[in-house]
Amino acid sequence: MSSTEYAVTGLTCGHCVAAVTEELCALPGVHKVEVALIPNAISTMTVTSDAPLTDLAVSAALDEAGSYALA
Numbered sequence: 001m002s003s004t005e006y007a008v009t010g011l012t013c014g015h016c017v018a019a020v021t022e023e024l025c026a027l028p029g030v031h032k033v034e035v036a037l038i039p040n041a042i043s044t045m046t047v048t049s050d051a052p053l054t055d056l057a058v059s060a061a062l063d064e065a066g067s068y069a070l071a
Contacts, residue, residue: 001031003048006058007071011035011043019065020045027053027061042071 011017014037021033029050036044047053055070062068 001048001050002052003046004052006045006047007042008035008045008062008068009042009071010062010066010068011037012039013037016066016068020062020068023061023065024058027057029053 008020011020017035017037020035024030024033024045024047027049030047030053031050032046032048034046034048036046038044047058059070062070
């Protein structure tokens with residue numbers, strides 16, 4: 001198991017958190033996503049998965065969820 005913390009921009013509300021969580025949980029091997037929301041600033045997201053995810057995979061999931069990006 002691997003837990004990795006990411007800094008994310010663009011999150012403003014609970015809907016944003018839900019969208020990002022849904023997309024990341026759809027990635028193979030992801031078991032849990034926790035988001036510490038800081039509206040209109042840099043939020044922190046912790047992803048627990050079988051193996052570390054690539055930044056490209058995380059960025060693609062954030063993009064699919066909306067206008068979110070790794071900081």
